[in-house]
Amino acid sequence: MRLCDMTLRDFRNYKEISLEFDPGVNLIVGDNAQGKTNLLEAIAYLGSGKSFRAQRTGEMVRFGADFAEICGTVYSQERLQTLRWILFSGSKPRQIFRNGAKKKTAGELSGVLSSVLFCPEDLMILKGGGAGRRRLADLALCQLRPNYDAALTEYHRILEQKGRILKDHHENPGILEILPEYNARLCQVGALLISYRARFFEGLGKAAAAYHSQFSGGAEDFTLQYQTVSTVSDPYAPLDKLTEDLLSHLESHYRAELESGQCLTGPHKDDFSVSLSGIDLKAYGSQGQTRTAAISLKLAQRELMGREFSQKPILLLDDVLSELDPARQDFVLNQIQGGQVFITCCEPGRFTKLGKTVQIKKGQIQHG
Ligand code: ATP
Ligand code: MG
Secondary structure, eight states: OEEEEEEEEEETTEEEEEEEOOSSEEEEEOOTTSSHHHHHHHHHHHHHSOOSSOSSGGGGBOTTOSEEEEEEEEEETTEEEEEEEEEESSSSOOEEEETTEEESOGGGGTTTSOEEEEOGGGGGTTTSOHHHHHHHHHHHHHHHOHHHHHHHHHHHHHHHHHHHHHHHTTTOGGGGGGHHHHHHHHHHHHHHHHHHHHHHHHHHHHHHHHHHHHHTTTOSOEEEEEEOOTTOSOTTSOHHHHHHHHHHHHHHTHHHHHHHTSOOSSGGGOEEEEEETTEEHHHHOOHHHHHHHHHHHHHHHHHHHHHHHTSOOEEEEESOGGGSOHHHHHHHHHHTTTSOEEEEESSTTSSGGGSEEEEEETTEEOOO
């Protein structure tokens, strides 16, 4: 799959821009705050309907504008296709078009244009908090499995409603009557999330282990461990069993949740850990090991998606190459051959021999 061209209107700091891309490496060069990351965000959003940075859709609409538009021509599934999104600054729901026809959900675009983003913060993802790792897994899984995307959205909606019950019950005790209903649904949907995640992490761990082994000259044995709610003894168990396991953990935390006013248990707290030859990376890994493992994870994510859709997803490298030492840079650059890549960096000339260069200044292409 590859992105042939893209037009943005009132997206972030872009009033209007049309770009044509190279099927190989595209280098996006510009000073700080000119719109490089915004461009990658638009590319990722075009294919997935997910932003790796915005909390709300409206954030992506240019200040003062009512709506933003992202359009692109994609070569995928052996034909040219067009994707188009309209995002509103207010509460109006976004609109999605594929080949001119209106679509209800982003899931209907699955497999057309998937992407993997890699940015400097990801280099320390295995040392940081669980939220970053959950985001990584969710962004990948939502693109891989539209049903996961739908389940995740539902899970978060129930979680939010349950959160409100837990906050309001002191003033309005009657509200607790509906809590069991919410808990039951939360566990059902949560079971589905766990089931998808277990399979995803297994594949991701295996693929990442192969990269890490190549990278470390076979010196270290990479293993990834999925961590979920403690009462879940087997994340591959049938959904009924997983639902029961989740309910029993919830029940034992019933009082604690009422007292704290927070949803304390469930797969929204899931995480994963990596160990190298049996040693936990988060606690003991060196900076170099942590970075190497993170690169392996990203390449693995790209490989899984490539296998699933029988075409390589596009790779978005946001400022990450300049953060790497030459050996790691070479490793990444060697591995990414054969697919479409977008690389942002500040210094012109740094990687220009790699492919087409686009210079961005204040949300516009700078010619010459
Ligand atoms: P850096 O090299 O520092 O990472 P960058 O080129 O990646 O910079 P971006 O993150 O793409 O820069 O942001 C460019 C500018 O876009 C920022 O100055 C930001 O204020 C602006 N911006 C973000 N959202 C909007 C919006 N909704 N409307 C208008 N401008 C916006
Ligand atoms: Mg940036």
